[in-house]
Amino acid sequence: MLLDWITVLLLICVGLGLIIVELIFVPGTTLVGILGFLLAGIGIWIGYAALGTTLGHIILAGTVLVAGIAFFYSFRSDVWTRFALKDSNRGHVNEEHQHDLEIGEVGKTVSALRPSGTAIFKERHHEVHTHGEFVSPNTAVRIIKLQQNKIIVEEAS
Template identity: 75%
Template sequence: MLLDWVTVVLLIGIGLLLIVVELVFVPGTTVVGIIGFILTAIGVWIGYAALGTTIGHIILAGTVLVGALAFVYSFRSDSWSHFALKNQNRGHVNEDNPHLLEEGEVGKTVSALRPQGTALFAERHHEVQTQGEFVAPNKAIRIIRLSQNKIIVEEVS
């Protein structure tokens, strides 16, 4: 009888633990959650088979109650917020002093432009793009259009 109780408690405990691990650490429906559910169900089934119907009902009710309490407590205690991404990247390309550049200004590519890359204008690196053509590194380029934070360039022939 004691061995039956130990078996039921261990199966249900490990099953509920695996379900919590599934919810917190392994997103989506995976093998971990399915195994946890199966172990919990086997624990409840053994409770019915070995300990009787009345004790089986009590075990089932207790398992559902403990599972629901763990689920509700984990949301209320805000413990899941540690796993959520809260920061936002608000940076933009060429934000600092875009007004220093003018159309027609000549510079040099630092990286290959395919069609985007890095170029050097007045000793400062800028993210630039072409209108679709490839420009090799260390080639002379000219600004043909400035729109918002984009610098559109072409190769100087």
């Protein structure tokens, strides 16, 4: 009888723990949530089978009550904020110096362009792109097109 109670409580606690992990940490429906739901269900089923219908109803009601309280307080309080991502990436490519450049300017590649890489124009490094051509490092390139945050170049002849 004691072993039945331990088995039921352990299965339900592990199952509810896995469901909370699924909701908080693992995005989408994955094996963690399905396994947690199955373990909690098996714990309730063993409670009905081994301990009787009356105790099975009590275990089911207790499980639903504990799960509801745990979910309510875990989302309501700021327990999970220390796991939340608070930083953001605010970097933008070529945004602050784009207006200094003009079509037709010639620069030199720092890295290979495959089709993207780095080139120097007016003593500043810029990320540049080709139309799919490969350009070796230390090669002269010419700006052929300026889009919003994109500099399109070709090998200068």
